[in-house]
Amino acid sequence: MTEPDGVYRAPMWSRLDEVDRWLAVERALSLGLVGVGDRLGDERTAARVERFKAVPDGAEVWTRDEDGLFRRGVVTGPWRYDDDPDAYDADLRHVRPCDWDDEALEEHRVPAAVAATFRRGGRNFQRVRAL
DSSP: OOOTTOEEEOOOOOSSTTSOHHHHHHHHHHHTEEEEOOTTOSHHHHHHHHHHHTSOTTOEEEEEOTTSOEEEEEEOSOOEEOOOHHHHHHTOOEEEEEEEOSOOBOGGGSOHHHHHHHHTOOSOOEEOOOO
């Protein structure tokens, strides 16, 4: 399955270990958002935010919930900075609207490249290759 607008892994976990990694995922799924954090505030963070902002509307994004299930969404709008204190707590300040599917999927039901990208680990929002 190849999507014309790209497919992205969106773990949404803070790069700070002291932030509960599931706060951002829960916030994003409940509010219809996808995003990245910025609490480190370094040059690499700024570059990550710029790449996130450049993702086209219509791009497919995948995350995992606290139960380890995969969730698929589609980016539906432009970037905005979320200054809500809860967004700070979750380290999910740079967000885009996202239409998340209602169904959570087990690993064997997602594209192999998506599953492989998550198995490699990491916290980066990144494009999934070789679908």
